[in-house]
Amino acid sequence: DADVTQTPRNRITKTGKRIMLECSQTKGHDRMYWYRQDPGLGLRLIYYSFDVKDINKGEISDGYSVSRQAQAKFSLSLESAIPNQTALYFCATRGMQDRNEQFFGPGTRLTVL
């Protein structure tokens, strides 16, 4: 089974709708991240969380919110989706080791019409 899972894998929605993307991990890692990936722009950090009580904005948090329901679960919400939020979204985790490497989920392809 995959260590980092994301649901849904694909979603098409309309402008103005509220959308939630979910991430679960079985790696036992404390740190979790949400990124979006756009062609030509690479991976950009939306939010990150060091533990259940520690949530921080990344470089592009406007229009997004997150919830860390448990150590293993980190959800990303688009309160009112807009077309320029069409992108590939990735969840990632990182353990407490010194290595700074992150482990990515399979991604959610979101299309906002």
Place this chain on the structure above:
Amino acid sequence: QKEVEQDPGPLSVPEGAIVSLNCTYSNSAFQYFMWYRQYSRKGPELLMYTYSSGNKEDGRFTAQVDKSSKYISLFIRDSQPSDSATYLCAMSGKSGGSNYKLTFGKGTLLTVNP
């Protein structure tokens, strides 16, 4: 100047070729250097990890870091069609404190032709 620069390619090579992928960076605080491989419609997966300067070899892959030049490379020997993917460099400062995040290059799309 962007913190991390990576030529997006695309790069197309014949099977068996030696591939060289590169990134330059501007932040002298970076100490951890990684290469991720991303297949189409998949998440990035960690391929190589290097701390500070030097070389690291793993099978057909060699990662090099030259901190004095702020330049990192990934070499793929005897490239295979299964190596066709986007390769992203990533780097970060010292673990802990505010150096929590990875800074990614935009990725280089590689195609290895049979």
